[in-house]
Amino acid sequence: MMTKEQNADAICARLVALGYAKQKRVRMYGEEFELISNPFVDESGYAVQALSSRTGETRQLRIPLSVLRAVTRVVEHPDADAA
Numbered sequence: 344m345m346t347k348e349q350n351a352d353a354i355c356a357r358l359v360a361l362g363y364a365k366q367k368r369v370r371m372y373g374e375e376f377e378l379i380s381n382p383f384v385d386e387s388g389y390a391v392q393a394l395s396s397r398t399g400e401t402r403q404l405r406i407p408l409s410v411l412r413a414v415t416r417v418v419e420h421p422d423a424d425a426a
Contacts, residue, residue: 350419354389365379374396378394379393
């Protein structure tokens with residue numbers, strides 16, 4: 344059984360593997376961003392710091408809940424996908 348911190352680290356690592364990683368570009372919320380941080384735990388879930396290509400402003404973007412649910416399921420039940 345993983346501790347809460349180990350679980351959070353595993354989720355962040357999985358998000359990085361999916362492309363939510365520093366220096367990657369993502370399109371979220373109808374806008375393109377360059378990620379300037381790797382995922383981290385915030386008060387309402389997981390987020391990344393990003394630079395808007397449109398405005399040049401830095402924003403904290405929440406990881407979409409659908410992505411987070413899928414990643415959490417894989418991290419908490421890694422054998423479920425193997426079947």
